[in-house]
Amino acid sequence: MAKPANVDWHETSGMGVGAIMALQGMRDHGKVEAGQRVLINGAAGGVGIPAVQIAKWMGAEVTAVCSTRNVELIRSLGADHVVDYTQSDFAETDTTYDVFFDNQANRPPRVCKRLLVDGGTYLVVGGAATSRMFGPLPAMLRALTSFKVGGRRGATFIAEDKAEDLEILGDLMRWGDLRAFIDSVHPLDGVVEAIDLLGTGHARGKIMIDPRA
Numbered sequence: 770m771a772k773p774a775n776v777d778w779h780e781t782s783g784m785g786v787g788a789i790m791a792l793q794g795m796r797d798h799g800k801v802e803a804g805q806r807v808l809i810n811g812a813a814g815g816v817g818i819p820a821v822q823i824a825k826w827m828g829a830e831v832t833a834v835c836s837t838r839n840v841e842l843i844r845s846l847g848a849d850h851v852v853d854y855t856q857s858d859f860a861e862t863d864t865t866y867d868v869f870f871d872n873q874a875n876r877p878p879r880v881c882k883r884l885l886v887d888g889g890t891y892l893v894v895g896g897a898a899t900s901r902m903f904g905p906l907p908a909m910l911r912a913l914t915s916f917k918v919g920g921r922r923g924a925t926f927i928a929e930d931k932a933e934d935l936e937i938l939g940d941l942m943r944w945g946d947l948r949a950f951i952d953s954v955h956p957l958d959g960v961v962e963a964i965d966l967l968g969t970g971h972a973r974g975k976i977m978i979d980p981r982a
């Protein structure tokens with residue numbers, strides 16, 4: 770896509786796979802409709818930050834889960850409710866959601882199921898890398914197994930590179946409906962530190978490598 774004139778290079782390249790997966794998750798797999806309630810677990814990372822904004826753009830009522838230091842950032846992106854997971858458990862609620870967009874996979878399937886309206890969708894797109902070889906896949910598959918029966922649907926997917934989706938993201942950035950948040954920018958010889966930072970599981974938005982840095 771052409772870089773939106775109002776957005777810098779880091780923010781533009783920071784959209785990448787995280788925003789594509791947020792768009793495809795909310796639109797194609799969650800089939801989010803205006804007025805629906807959407808829960809986003811892991812709202813402050815490379816996937817979560819665009820997910821909050823795209824769900825809001827689609828007219829959903831968004832509940833987002835992050836830690837204390839990110840609460841204000843996530844609220845500023847438009848989340849209607851922010852749950853600080855260091856203070857309370859987002860699963861301890863009577864509220865049910867139409868779509869539960871989960872990139873942490875840190876709750877047992879029975880809990881994920883209870884959080885959904887009848888006919889709701891549990892969309893698990895990531896999780897802690899519990900397996901050296903398969904990363905978060907085992908945790909994601911475990912989370913999906915209980916959704917074989919009942920009215921609630923479980924799903925996962927891998928983001929697909931599609932030029933038309935990049936065009937949509939470009940337009941959203943142009944209109945000011947979508948912005949990336951850059952955690953930090955590292956030079957080429959800082960790749961190891963950047964990967965280590967990502968590995969903490971607490972990146973705030975995107976970590977960039979820029980040979981010019």
Ligand SMILES: NC(=O)c1ccc[n+]([C@@H]2O[C@H](COP(=O)([O-])OP(=O)(O)OC[C@H]3O[C@@H](n4cnc5c(N)ncnc54)[C@H](OP(=O)(O)O)[C@@H]3O)[C@@H](O)[C@H]2O)c1
Nearest residue numbers: 811813814815816835836872895896926927928970971972
């Ligand atoms: N299926 C696909 O196509 C696809 C594409 C891209 C990514 N993914 C997967 O999606 C997941 C997220 O990716 P990402 O790039 O957003 O990762 P990331 O940037 O590393 O996400 C880190 C974020 O997770 C939050 N977090 C950590 N522990 C948490 C907890 N207990 N509860 C809630 N939030 C917590 C952190 O927020 P705090 O600092 O506030 O804790 C941090 O902002 C990864 O597993 C990745 O592999 C899948």
